[in-house]
Amino acid sequence: xxxxxxxxxxxxxxxxxxxxxxxxxxxxxxxxxxxxxxxxxxxxxxxxxxxxxxxxxxxxxxxxxxxxxxxxxxxxxxxxxxxxxxxxxxxxxxxxxxxxxxxxxxxxxxxxxxxxxxxxxxxxxxxxxxxxxxxxxxxxxxxxxxxxxxxxxxxxxxxxxxxxxxxxxxxxxxxxxxxxxxxxxxxxxxxxxxxxxxxxxxxxxxxxxxxxxxxxxxxxxxxxxxxxxxxxxxxxxxxxxxxxxxxxxxxxxxxxxxxxxxxxxxxxxxxxxxxxxxxxxxxxxxxxxxxxxxxxxxxxxxxxxxxxxxxxxxxxxxxxxxxxxxxxxxxxxxxxxxxxxxxxxxxxxxxxxxxxxxxxxxxxxxxxxxxxxxxxxxxxxxxxxxxxxxxxxxxxxxxxxxxxxxxxxxxxxxxxxxxxxxxxxxxxxxxxxxxxxxxxxxxxxxxxxxxxxxxxxxxxxxxxxxxxxxxxxxxxxxxxxxxxxxxxxxxxxxxxxxxxxxxxxxxxxxxxxxxxxxxxxxxxxxxxxxxxxxxxxxxxxxxxxxxxxxxxxxxxxxxxxxxxxxxxxxxxxxxxxxxxxxxxxxxxxxxxx
Numbered sequence: 001x002x003x004x005x006x007x008x009x010x011x012x013x014x015x016x017x018x019x020x021x022x023x024x025x026x027x028x029x030x031x032x033x034x035x036x037x038x039x040x041x042x043x044x045x046x047x048x049x050x051x052x053x054x055x056x057x058x059x060x061x062x063x064x065x066x067x068x069x070x071x072x073x074x075x076x077x078x079x080x081x082x083x084x085x086x087x088x089x090x091x092x093x094x095x096x097x098x099x100x101x102x103x104x105x106x107x108x109x110x111x112x113x114x115x116x117x118x119x120x121x122x123x124x125x126x127x128x129x130x131x132x133x134x135x136x137x138x139x140x141x142x143x144x145x146x147x148x149x150x151x152x153x154x155x156x157x158x159x160x161x162x163x164x165x166x167x168x169x170x171x172x173x174x175x176x177x178x179x180x181x182x183x184x185x186x187x188x189x190x191x192x193x194x195x196x197x198x199x200x201x202x203x204x205x206x207x208x209x210x211x212x213x214x215x216x217x218x219x220x221x222x223x224x225x226x227x228x229x230x231x232x233x234x235x236x237x238x239x240x241x242x243x244x245x246x247x248x249x250x251x252x253x254x255x256x257x258x259x260x261x262x263x264x265x266x267x268x269x270x271x272x273x274x275x276x277x278x279x280x281x282x283x284x285x286x287x288x289x290x291x292x293x294x295x296x297x298x299x300x301x302x303x304x305x306x307x308x309x310x311x312x313x314x315x316x317x318x319x320x321x322x323x324x325x326x327x328x329x330x331x332x333x334x335x336x337x338x339x340x341x342x343x344x345x346x347x348x349x350x351x352x353x354x355x356x357x358x359x360x361x362x363x364x365x366x367x368x369x370x371x372x373x374x375x376x377x378x379x380x381x382x383x384x385x386x387x388x389x390x391x392x393x394x395x396x397x398x399x400x401x402x403x404x405x406x407x408x409x410x411x412x413x414x415x416x417x418x419x420x421x422x423x424x425x426x427x428x429x430x431x432x433x434x435x436x437x438x439x440x441x442x443x444x445x446x447x448x449x450x451x452x453x454x455x456x457x458x459x460x461x462x463x464x465x466x467x468x469x470x471x472x473x474x475x476x477x478x479x480x481x482x483x484x485x486x487x488x489x490x491x492x493x494x495x496x497x498x499x500x501x502x503x504x505x506x507x508x509x510x511x512x513x514x515x516x517x518x519x520x521x522x523x524x525x526x527x528x529x530x531x532x533x534x535x536x537x538x539x540x541x542x543x544x545x546x547x548x549x550x551x552x553x554x555x556x557x558x559x560x561x562x563x564x565x566x567x568x569x570x571x572x573x574x575x576x577x578x579x580x581x582x583x584x585x586x587x588x589x590x591x592x593x
Contacts, residue, residue: 070117258304261366
């Protein structure tokens with residue numbers, strides 16, 4: 001994994017550009033490179049995974065220059081295809097394959113690439129800049145254009161450093177953040193005039209003009225496979241995806257929570273490795289003493305981790321973060337995200353990734369399974385099935401906002417929902433499960449993938465996500481929902497597909513989310529932090545109702561305010577508001593209402 005950066009600006013400055021790239025140093029410390037010309041500056045930070053000796057960037061061939069962040073999982077097939085056409089290669093890295101594929105296929109290259117990537121290719125003759133991003137948004141890519149100035153980067157902070165755009169929040173941006181935070185509206189770059197290139201899209205910039213095109217969307221077709229046939233196909237598709245993502249010139253490890261998704265990945269990897277697999281898990285100090293059962297979180301992990309580790313003879317590493325570190329790292333994770341995030345699960349994942357980085361820089365993780373296999377309760381519990389079901393307390397959000405803003409969250413959310421659903425074919429819009437699948441894929445899945453990228457790359461670790469596989473996701477899209485939720489069991493199809501290789505206790509274990517802290521220390525400390533900031537300044541008063549925040553802080557209720565699905569309740573909301581206030585100050589944000 002890497003960081004990419006590009007700047008087209010009349011008064012370009014090499015020192016400033018180097019500072020912009022250095023802001024993303026955590027994304028790759030094996031090598032850095034630049035390309036400077038009168039037309040464009042390109043920069044790259046490399047985390048070397050494939051062909052360690054070669055593959056440094058920017059990479060040039062003929063009049064084309066590439067900066068690339070990602071991993072290509074069909075490198076071998078594409079390379080063989082190009083060789084048959086007379087194209088030769090000088091390295092074994094996927095960067096060269098992407099570059100020469102683009103030269104040969106032009107924009108149609110995006111339909112051929114399978115992997116996780118964001119890249120830019122500049123043609124020095126035609127002065128055309130091409131930006132491409134993977135189908136599911138595993139790798140980030142932001143851009144901004146003002147007049148004839150254009151900048152793109154893997155992180156918002158580098159774009160802000162360019163001086164092309166300022167950290168401004170208008171009422172429109174605020175409305176989106178308050179409606180969806182910590183997730184985002186489609187294409188949002190958070191600040192005014194900053195945008196995210198959406199997953200499955202590419203962008204062409206030439207002579208001051210931008211053209212954006214969608215090259216992939218989920219495809220519907222009639223599937224008549226029986227449940228047994230579907231089970232066998234899912235097993236094959238997912239197993240193939242895991243095997244492809246094991247390719248690396250450095251050692252790999254897996255994350256193992258003892259849940260179904262991580263256990264499947266661990267089992268397949270362990271069976272296909274020549275050496276003993278190392279697995280990792282994360283928990284919080286003293287969490288077992290304060291653990292609470294609810295509709296989302298039903299059990300703790302250690303029992304199931306032990307079963308998996310013993311069954312597949314893994315070298316398991318238990319990591320436990322202190323409550324003090326969870327709080328302390330809230331500042332770091334805010335900076336890694338460039339906007340307020342998911343609080344304790346951000347802190348713990350960042351800390352966890354730093355622990356893993358001591359021995360490994362590539363991990364396989366189980367993200368995306370719940371979105372495509374219908375694992376969340378909102379897929380099968382009608383009372384949770386609203387437009388964006390993880391935003392499950394809109395009235396409370398609305399009540400927390402400063403009334404003078406006159407922002408109507410329901411209106412903002414409804415507009416985004418309608419806009420998103422219109423991207424589906426008319427027939428699919430009538431299917432409530434397909435609508436739910438699509439909204440989860442475009443908004444919730446991308447949020448979790450963004451978190452995974454930011455926190456792992458913050459520690460210079462590459463996270464691969466085998467469930468984010470095009471063939472697998474398109475196949476599941478076209479299967480009946482009854483295959484996925486059957487006998488009152490979520491992800492029934494996935495359980496059946498792998499029941500012959502996993503222990504029975506793992507197959508029967510009910511879904512459990514990534515662990516969050518339940519310790520009263522966390523609530524006590526974040527409450528203290530937010531009170532200190534409220535006494536210090538009035539940053540939040542323009543946006544929020546301070547009386548309502550004080551009610552929240554002084555309430556004796558401990559955990560009963562759902563803010564973001566199963567991941568954020570009262571303690572996390574208080575910490576979110578603390579991050580929000582810190583964000584306004586540290587990023588020198590101008591609020592224009």
